[in-house]
Amino acid sequence: MKLTAINVYNVDLPVVGKYRMSMGSVSLLQSTVVELITDEGVTGFGETCPVGPIYQPQHALGARAALEEMAPSLIGLDPRNFGQLNRAMESALNGSRYAKAAIDIAAWDICGKSYGRRICDLLGGATGDTIATYYSIPVASPEEAAREARERQREGHDRLQIKIGGRDVEEDIETLHRVNEAIKPGMRLAADANRGLTSRDALFLSQRCRDISFVLEQPCNTMEEIAAVRYQLCHPVYMDELAEDVNSVLRAISTGLVDGFGMKLTRVGGISALRTVRDICDARRLPHTCDDSWGGDIIAAACVHVGATVDTSRFEGSWIAAPYIDGHYDEENPVRLEGGRIKVPTGPGLGVVPDMAKLGSPIASFG
Numbered sequence: 620m621k622l623t624a625i626n627v628y629n630v631d632l633p634v635v636g637k638y639r640m641s642m643g644s645v646s647l648l649q650s651t652v653v654e655l656i657t658d659e660g661v662t663g664f665g666e667t668c669p670v671g672p673i674y675q676p677q678h679a680l681g682a683r684a685a686l687e688e689m690a691p692s693l694i695g696l697d698p699r700n701f702g703q704l705n706r707a708m709e710s711a712l713n714g715s716r717y718a719k720a721a722i723d724i725a726a727w728d729i730c731g732k733s734y735g736r737r738i739c740d741l742l743g744g745a746t747g748d749t750i751a752t753y754y755s756i757p758v759a760s761p762e763e764a765a766r767e768a769r770e771r772q773r774e775g776h777d778r779l780q781i782k783i784g785g786r787d788v789e790e791d792i793e794t795l796h797r798v799n800e801a802i803k804p805g806m807r808l809a810a811d812a813n814r815g816l817t818s819r820d821a822l823f824l825s826q827r828c829r830d831i832s833f834v835l836e837q838p839c840n841t842m843e844e845i846a847a848v849r850y851q852l853c854h855p856v857y858m859d860e861l862a863e864d865v866n867s868v869l870r871a872i873s874t875g876l877v878d879g880f881g882m883k884l885t886r887v888g889g890i891s892a893l894r895t896v897r898d899i900c901d902a903r904r905l906p907h908t909c910d911d912s913w914g915g916d917i918i919a920a921a922c923v924h925v926g927a928t929v930d931t932s933r934f935e936g937s938w939i940a941a942p943y944i945d946g947h948y949d950e951e952n953p954v955r956l957e958g959g960r961i962k963v964p965t966g967p968g969l970g971v972v973p974d975m976a977k978l979g980s981p982i983a984s985f986g
């Protein structure tokens with residue numbers, strides 16, 4: 620099997636409602652969908668969708684420039700040979716793992732379709748028909764956050780992520796107390812600052828919420844700031860934005876900096892890289908999520924397939940952007956929340972086939 624052509628599509632994903640994090644709000648995301656075409660008539664889809672240009676160094680136009688740089692050198696390769704494909708991408712371009720991730724996801728999709736197996740089966744087998752997820756409550760007033768927490772618990776969610784940061788820390792502290800009063804026992808909480816706290820405010824917040832059980836996700840901007848307060852905090856620390864690749868995950872684990880991860884599929888480089896991270900975390904019994912910062916059904920399906928293969932005792936769920944997006948790429952097999960869980964797709968490969976009318980015409984083609 621050989622790759623004969625690569626098409627790149629732009630998909631505008633307007634945000635339903637308001638999604639506010641410590642560094643600001645987002646209202647429309649530009650997703651980049653990649654289609655790999657082979658000489659055997661099997662096609663695969665991948666996607667990458669940075670959540671705006673300031674969440675991280677990644678941005679939509681950067682992904683497209685990176686794809687343009689790499690795509691020509693991939694034509695002729697067998698996409699089922701992930702190692703070879705990833706080495707070819709490394710030889711063509713340094714960095715830009717989030718763009719390489721779109722190709723990698725599409726290659727896994729082709730591999731699954733070619734062998735008639737789901738990606739989760741190729742990754743070692745799913746733990747069940749559905750997987751855990753968690754709901755993310757954007758930065759909101761203490762009253763709004765408490766109301767939404769109650770509502771999400773009623774829907775069946777058993778893990779909530781409360782966005783904090785980017786405002787007076789007193790409001791964050793009040794929010795966590797109000798949410799804790801609103802929920803019933805059994806609900807697990809994460810307080811995600813998205814790098815938005817100073818080490819001083821992380822200490823204030825953790826010590827004044829010491830009786831509330833939650834994990835503190837990505838409290839500060841750098842590993843050094845987290846290291847400075849790590850052993851004075853009253854809460855376990857998870858790393859998200861700074862877990863940029865396999866090496867940074869190893870660094871954080873080997874220095875004892877964190878107790879788990881919010882792990883993003885495209886940031887680390889796709890399914891192949893996330894599989895490595897999954898296995899490293901397994902060796903150290905570290906909990907983690909398997910998700911991404913945004914994206915449509917293709918990214919959601921890829922996250923769910925990897926998430927379905929993580930030991931359930933340490934799996935923190937796959938967050939998907941579906942509740943904030945109107946419609947699906949694949950209306951027949953959408954990836955969505957159902958009663959606080961996500962059904963693992965059943966079709967071969969990703970199990971999601973985008974409606975080509977929703978992708979429009981390619982913005983770039985290679986091969």
Ligand SMILES: [Mg+2]
Pocket residue numbers: 811813836837859860881
């Ligand atoms: Mg996070």
